[in-house]
Amino acid sequence: MDHKATALFLENAIENQQFDQAVDQLKDLRPIDIADILTLLDSDMSWKLLEKLPDRATVFSYLDPEEQMEMAFLFPRASLAKLVGEMPSDERTDLYKRLDQDQRDALLPALAQAEREDIRRLSAYAEKTAGALMTSDYATLKAQMTVAQALAALRLEAPDAETIYHAYVIDEQRKLQGVVSLRTLILASPNQIIGDIMLTKVVASNVHEDQEDVAKTIARYDLIALPIIDNNGALVGIVTHDDAMDVASDEATDDFHKSGGVSSLIGSFKDTSIRILYRKRVFWLVFLVFGNLISGVGIAHFEDVIAANLVLVFFLPLLVDSGGNAGSQSATLMVRALATGEVVMRDWFTLLGREAMVALLLGITMAAAISVIGYFRGDAMVSLVLALSMVSVVMIGCVIGMSLPFILNKFGFDPASASAPLITSVCDASGVAIYLFIASKFLVL
Amino acid sequence: MDHKATALFLENAIENQQFDQAVDQLKDLRPIDIADILTLLDSDMSWKLLEKLPDRATVFSYLDPEEQMEMAFLFPRASLAKLVGEMPSDERTDLYKRLDQDQRDALLPALAQAEREDIRRLSAYAEKTAGALMTSDYATLKAQMTVAQALAALRLEAPDAETIYHAYVIDEQRKLQGVVSLRTLILASPNQIIGDIMLTKVVASNVHEDQEDVAKTIARYDLIALPIIDNNGALVGIVTHDDAMDVASDEATDDFHKSGGVSSLIGSFKDTSIRILYRKRVFWLVFLVFGNLISGVGIAHFEDVIAANLVLVFFLPLLVDSGGNAGSQSATLMVRALATGEVVMRDWFTLLGREAMVALLLGITMAAAISVIGYFRGDAMVSLVLALSMVSVVMIGCVIGMSLPFILNKFGFDPASASAPLITSVCDASGVAIYLFIASKFLVL
Incomplete structure (x- = not known):
């Protein structure tokens, strides 16, 4: 079935209250494909279905900003807060930044304290910097852990972290001391100490660096994720390879438009008014x-x-x-x-x-x-x-x-x-x- | 020390036969940085040093094609064959394709049979297709393995595979049956069966597909690697996220040049005659x-x-x-x-x-x-x-x-x-x- 046919099937199922059938239809699809299909439905149908999907936060993150905004306020406050809480922290912050003050005031109290603080912290960085691009969903370890302890810690962090393939070793002040890959961990013997096997010369970027340079660093060193540090060397986030690829593509589009004498377009060309x-x-x-x-x-x-x-x-x-x-x-x-x-x-x-x-x-x-x-x-x-x-x-x-x-x-x-x-x-x-x-x-x- | 200063230091050390000092100077640097520094040295100094580096094949892969060619034939045949054998399979094939017939005839017999066959197979694909871009260094599993067996298998494959973060599940005919991430593996219990936890709807591309579409698929689904299959659905390679990013950047450059009325330039603009x-x-x-x-x-x-x-x-x-x-x-x-x-x-x-x-x-x-x-x-x-x-x-x-x-x-x-x-x-x-x-x-x- 192509996306249009699936959307028709879903419309039918939702109208007949057959949500199980609808959810089942989507179970083998990737979140971005589900998001594309939801876009073809009416907003209120979309959110009825979205609420019932297992990885709804990821699907929601893939929707267009306008779509997100439209749908966000069809949700009852509590479900919206739950959804927003489950979103990757970078996407969540992007959504928050688009809300007006009233909407922010409505949403913030419904969130957990940690999420509120995360939003406040991330939304403070200037647009198009590493800080605005990074996520705070990363995995950290301590240098004195053994490999077995580290693997146990990563198992706990896995559901929330955007990647556990690189884990960042920090000290009490959150200073970045090293990085260790999951590949290294599973090759090491369980009693080895993280401090002994970690890579200490870490490629990292400053939180205020231009996003274009962040993307270039990731491309240069073929990284899965790049740690982002503040002026004191403390780890504050990571930027993942997929976000870097999006930035590189957006910057290329930008340059391309400028080369034709068009000022930067933000968002989709097709939908531009x-x-x-x-x-x-x-x-x-x-x-x-x-x-x-x-x-x-x-x-x-x-x-x-x-x-x-x-x-x-x-x-x-x-x-x-x-x-x-x-x-x-x-x-x-x-x-x-x-x-x-x-x-x-x-x-x-x-x-x-x-x-x-x-x-x-x-x-x-x-x-x-x-x-x-x-x-x-x-x-x-x-x-x-x-x-x-x-x-x-x-x-x-x-x-x-x-x-x-x-x-x-x-x-x-x-x-x-x-x-x-x-x-x-x-x-x-x-x-x-x-x-x-x-x-x-x-x-x- | 910046790259120029390091290069001067190395020159000095090599002239005085102090190779240990030279190697030590480079030990904390990333392969691409080492490659950049080697470029600043004379070719014969470069290879003298390169021979002694632990990850020489990776460093060599990061050199410019011209640099690789120049250096390749300073190596004694046996060391070159060893180095080429250690290179990632996609880079190795690229190098091979640049050699003339005499050079190929000199190199091939010195390689192990598996490497020779790999080169022959990969170099047969048309330029700018998935086949020309992919590597054959990937990790595979069988559906009937337990998680513990799978992890043991991945430990064995890790030194050669470009990534073990995604492992591909194939049957006897190498037909792609599913994919399982290392994240899933370390979260699963050791006795679970791979066939039960793998993702069966795999995003994959055909080996003859245009590289630009391959890069788009990787960007769309935020993949670390994309499996490449032949017309029978058999797994023949993977394309990794970093290669996809390079392709996207090259294609953007190409379009950018065309937009200015310049035909495609292949290779570095700075060095173009x-x-x-x-x-x-x-x-x-x-x-x-x-x-x-x-x-x-x-x-x-x-x-x-x-x-x-x-x-x-x-x-x-x-x-x-x-x-x-x-x-x-x-x-x-x-x-x-x-x-x-x-x-x-x-x-x-x-x-x-x-x-x-x-x-x-x-x-x-x-x-x-x-x-x-x-x-x-x-x-x-x-x-x-x-x-x-x-x-x-x-x-x-x-x-x-x-x-x-x-x-x-x-x-x-x-x-x-x-x-x-x-x-x-x-x-x-x-x-x-x-x-x-x-x-x-x-x-x-």
Whole structure:
């Protein structure tokens, strides 16, 4: 059965009060698939069924934020509090942060004290930091435990911890002393001491670190989970590999959108409203309209040359676009290399030399193509003007395209803001000026 | 000590034959960090040291392919064979695939039979499929085992398996029957039977599936590893979460480059030669030069209008760019949504309606901005021409931008090929035509 068919079956079963049949239908499915199916039902049907599912907290965590919010307040207060209590701590905090003050006030008293404190603590971290991403559901051990004691402790922690495959060894002040993997534990003999077998050089991130760097660390070291410590070295949470993968994907989407001149969209593109889409796009478009006026100024300045040689207009879009296209290529390569960390600020100068060489070769190739057409459409002089302009325009375009991301980065902006539309506009303005300047030197007025 | 300082220390130690000191210096570092440090040394120094490291196969796996190749043939045949034998099976196969026939012939006989067969089997799968990505170092169990027997079996498999956190239950024909996590195992009582506690609905991928889909499955289900089966349902390998993360990142880079009009770069951007960079970029640039000639044809067609109203040229780059910019935004949003799987082919029509609304609003906003300038630079008529053109150009641009990725997808091309430069050129040509057509209707000839 596909998801739609299952949803129909469930609707039918719920309407006939056959909840056992409904629950049975879902028992072999993964939580995320169950969540997808619940999304197809009405909210009140969904929660009736959800209440009866064994891993309802996990399923609930996989629902869209809007869906969660809608459903949350159909639950009686006590069941909601129970559900929220069972949720992974990072998901629970995300939900809490979306509630308004009244809803928070209604929910908090119904939660256990430990959960309330956990929510307060986790929700205090700034968005897009390790702290906002981490979960407090991790397993800890003490250095003086034996392996047998550690395994017993992990058995107790297993139902609540997001992972027990890595357990973190802490002292009385919760200072992170080491990490031990479950693999190591089951290979060790029961009487060995944790302090002797743990790894003491632990890869960890600070709680205030950017989530993108956290994801990079997890990717670099192929970790299942990364421990997060505060400024005193105390363990405050872990970030798991699946959350890191989501962050990496979201950040890639973000950069991708920026490269097309769209401000960050938060949430699903498919469900974004017209109003939000308009708002996310209008700034750059209007900004670039005014940017493009600079090209106009260039044209106005050389109006006489144009009037005397209208053939120049024929090649105008082509020439200025070529600079923009070459520049977009350079910017794209650079923005992604900066984002993946493959290239850093100090590489700029070295890369500039290579870029100039590549640009020269590209410019010459394109000049060869265009000068032939220029010769037939105009004359030898026009052909020369076009060839010279093309090489210059492409070289300038590439230098702008590869340098702008660095410059933006230098001044604390996201290098991904060096979008194709921005580069195109900047290259257009310089392209117009170069082209018409060269033309004014070689052609009759 | 940072990596450079460590490398200097090592150089010194190796020159003085103090290998113990050198090895000791590296003992607390992660394999990938050791690999980074070895890269800073000469190849022959590197391998002298590498030979003496306890987890040399892992460190070697983290080296760049070129570095691996260079170093591989400094090793005496027997040590190389030993090292290759110790490598994870997926990395080993990647190395093997890079060797030429002579090198393969030299290496194969020195390997154990099982390793030879493993290499032959894995290297037969097409690039960018699950088969090319997977490793054969996984842990298997039998359904009739008890938990105690299973744990004993996993202890034996642990040194070779990439993960023992998920163990795969197979029958005599290696058909995948279920999966059991180490978490489940240590929570179960020793006498329980694996067949009773395993999960039977296993998320698995076919060995010929695209690696991008494999990565998406791992991300969707938050898996540590995904079992890979052949057409008969027999288990042939696993793909681990860290490899999935690398694939997702590489595919994002690829799409990002395509969006900027750069063909896929394989390997490191920083180390790419001028020749390769030129080759990856020249096709689109030259192709677009000819594409842009269409704009020129539009201009030639309306030469009289332009000659009579030179002010039109002033606004030409601005208008045509605006269409291209809006179109690039649309294409970017659509390409990424198709890549993440958020949007599928059948959504096109629904999204088109929303896009048209957004485009209309954007067009009106931009028309308002430009018509004011048009009035001061020209007259009321010019202002009207500009406003009408802007709305049309932006709407056409958006429709092209959002439809082109779908059309490319439909015809089997990568939707990411709807790059900003391509969209810009297509929108330019239509923009020029629309602008000058409208102008020819309203302005004097």
